[in-house]
Amino acid sequence: MREMTQRILLGSLRRRKGRVAVAICAVALGASLVVAALNLRYGIRGRLAQELRSYGANLVLVPRTEPFLKERDLVILEDERFKERIIGYAPFIHKIAKVKGKDVVLVGTRFPQVRKISPWWQVEGRWPDKEGEVLIGSSAASKLGLRLDDRFSAVHKASQLSLSVTGLLRTGGAEEHQVFVSLETLQRLTHLHGFLTSVLVSSRAGKELEETVAVLQKVWPQAEARTLLQVARAEEALLARLEIFLALVSLLILVAAGLSVYATISTAALERRVEMALMRALGAEERQVAWIFASEAAGIGLIGGLLGCAAGLLLSEAIGLTVFGSLILPSLLSLPAGLALGVGISLFCSLWVVRRVLALQPAMVLKGE
């Protein structure tokens, strides 16, 4: 029995190469679109969430009870469990100092880290990279009458520092009223070696942000983690909308691909209604006819589905590289979904046609009605 089924299937596949190839292509195309859509749906969310982090920190750590955080505790943020959650962070110390007789907020930080979490900051001149060099906010520079390359002194209590302006800073925010120096410079001026007033953290948005806060509060009890609600909520809202949009697009693609596969496979199956009726006229049971055509449809669906999965994966990675410049992590759901679409729709269409044909008297079908 199995041998004859194999003969029928192989004969059909060998002698109907063109038709079979068209059916496989239709399934592969449908499956590839679904796989690509699902991969992009999940991949883009992840990538966009990461991209959004380039628009600034969404979490601030401040001392809970003590006046300062300890700089040595920053090692907590380098912990393995934050590796995937924290995109970047920058420590800060803020102090009021006198410059040209006026009160100015001096901010000590690590410039390379600030650049990472605040890439939109516009600097005229260059970022400081030596001891005694400063980045001065544009408003503070106007107020103090300072320009690029000017030298000035900053006084805090009995201490004094000689500084030079290497860059003018524009951020559109409060930073434009501040003067940025290296963390060590300000700690030396204020005699606060090893102390910080805050740490800005850029964490992944959404649930991961909440998880980051929860873990931080556990492992760094001296620090209070506050989310920058406006930023976090805006990101969440954007990602939620994106999620809905991508879900709708995926659904549309699924329906369109499904209909296309359905049309091709159904047409191919309908073309063979005389074969079905002949088998029935020769005395085949319904289940025998269904088994033959379902086996063929499952084979076509499986081959088309596998090809489609591979093509869809490549397509989503190509889109990821083009749009984001990096590969997208494929969704685990996409491959079974692509295969299920291929095999499921092929089987469904084939059995649907078989059922319709078998519901007719064989004489009617053989007569061409």
Added chain:
Amino acid sequence: MIEPLILLKAVTKDYNGKVRALDQVSLEVYPGEWAAVMGASGSGKTTLLNMIAALDRPTSGSVRVDGEDLLFLTEEDRARFRREKVGLIFQQFYLIPYLTAVENVMLAQYFHSMADAREAAEALRRVGLGERMGHYPSELSGGEQQRVCMARALINQPKIILADEPTGNLDAENEKTVMEIFHDLHRRGHTLLFVTHDPQIGTQADKIVKLEHGRVLPAFPVKALRSI
């Protein structure tokens, strides 16, 4: 007393309640008999054959074949009836194009019980196609395709051979070959029922049933027709 193998009583077949293909047709065919159903195109010949082959259902009347009342059989029982009791030969052959001649014959075995390539090859040899069994239908002539169809109809040793215009698509030479096979089957005691519009074919039968507009004409004197 011998019972008729095929017994039709007042069979009527309407299509869509408008077209009457068969009108109160009654018919008896006895075991070993060769009957020919003749008539012009559209007279209801093929419809009648389809009723006897359980390929279609009558609107009214009864169709009894080898003791089974086909009207009361389920679709699965009708399929069983076809594979066990009738061998069908069609005018258009209806061979599966992607199966070889021997595989087409094996298909009928497969639905009947078990496919046996040796037996199928033997059946093809009997109809003179011993050298063509590995060929696909597209590689065979019309006469050869019809002979494959005959081998397929005979492979399960059915009680009745039903043939719808079996020589309708054949040239004179192939028609002769095919008819010789039918004569041989008849000599060996097979019950044959032909549908044909060709008097030369029809008059080779023992009995002729003439149809006109779905009705059986009065009994036809075969011997008289043969002498014409």
